Amino acid sequence: GIQVEQSPPDLILQEGANSTLRCNFSDSVNNLQWFHQNPWGQLINLFYIPSGTKQNGRLSATTVATERYSLLYISSSQTTDSGVYFCAVGRNTGANSKLTFGKGITLSVRP
Amino acid sequence: EPEVTQTPSHQVTQMGQEVILRCVPISNHLYFYWYRQILGQKVEFLVSFYNNEISEKSEIFDDQFSVERPDGSNFTLKIRSTKLEDSAMYFCATSLAGAEQFFGPGTRLTVL
Helix, strand or coil: CCCEEEECCEEEEECCCCEEEEEEECCCCCEEEEEEECCCCCEEEEEECCCEEEEECCEEEEEEHHHCEEEEEECCCCHHHCEEEEEEEECCECCECCCEECCCEEEEEEC | CCCCEEECCEEEECCCCCEEEEEECCCCCCEEEEEEECCCCCCEEEEEEECCEEEEECCCCCCCEEEECCCCCCEEEEECCCCHHHCEEEEEEEECCCCCCEECCCEEEEEC
16 A cells, blocks of 8 residues: 655744655555644644645645655744644545555644 | 534443444535544544445454444444454544545544
């Protein structure tokens, strides 16, 4: 199956700093999503980004599908950004469209 | 904004008991999934469901697990005889066309 590697595994930032989270995947995909898992365990959709670049407020993401990686940028980080960030990928072939998750990146933003 | 809902939020059960986890998908979505996350680990795919049948399942999804959509609304995951290692957060996800998936808040299952 598809392998998903996320780096770095842990990240500690001072409030206001910027960061880049990386997701590498081992095979061609046509589905890529970034999630934020909050302290209550909920998975919050950040981006659906199988290719290209998107921005949403202080967050933006870029996927270069041909080179099999995606980047999540967090600018002017806030303490509420803390949590685990997951990248998940899939090959949508109609009825078969499961997501394979990476192990996540644990982000701690300190005041 | 429509969202996926799951009940209960937390279920505690004794080993060997049956549990049913419930999900209400976003109303016009056609693809349904269950995932689980053991504490501190990554999210793992269990099963996908489309057109009233299982379309794909993982090795985790053995004979102890089953899914159904009994009334065209709820989407359920049943574990027939729970084991200690079934303790995890279970997420339901739904998709309109098998692309972007939307996740529910999860059910935390604790097996004692």
